[in-house]
């Protein structure tokens with residue numbers, strides 16, 4: 001099934017009602033550093049520990065991503081909107097961006113709210129995107145940093161008011 005331009009716009013609007021965090025996912029291939037802003041990140045499995053993200057087939061760097069042996073998934077913090085914008089545009093994404101090197105040589109950036117270093121597990125064809133599944137090998141989180149939020153096609157902030165007492169954990173397998 002293929003959608004008309006209007007139908008695609010409508011579906012984007014519907015999907016945009018689902019808020020996400022914003023990830024900067026990096027990798028290194030043959031000495032070249034790659035980084036891309038992505039909201040398609042999600043958790044997938046605990047046994048084994050798997051996460052997923054997807055990349056548009058039109059992305060210039062896609063052929064390189066397919067060769068990567070691992071990735072560093074950064075969950076951006078509320079102060080890192082500039083980084084999100086920078087890594088969503090073509091051009092020299094890395095100029096002046098401080099970073100170290102993590103597993104599989106993936107660039108690792110400071111100041112994030114969470115970091116997952118992963119090894120490539122599987123790449124699946126999925127319509128106009130490729131679906132990347134990766135196994136988490138090392139991770140860390142900084143609960144004192146609020147995550148950057150994306151909803152309805154724009155950045156948003158997490159509301160940090162009083163939490164309702166939901167009686168967590170709920171009676172589901174999460």
Ligand SMILES: Cc1cc2nc3c(=O)[nH]c(=O)nc-3n(C[C@H](O)[C@H](O)[C@H](O)COP(=O)(O)O)c2cc1C
Pocket residue numbers: 022035036037038039040041054055056058059060061062084085087088089090091150
């Ligand atoms: C908030 C936000 C989320 C994005 N999420 C994705 C995503 O999940 N997958 C994707 O392929 N592109 C996503 N993009 C677009 C890419 O970041 C952008 O097209 C990418 O930098 C292109 O890479 P290239 O230089 O290799 O072409 C997103 C952009 C923004 C601003």
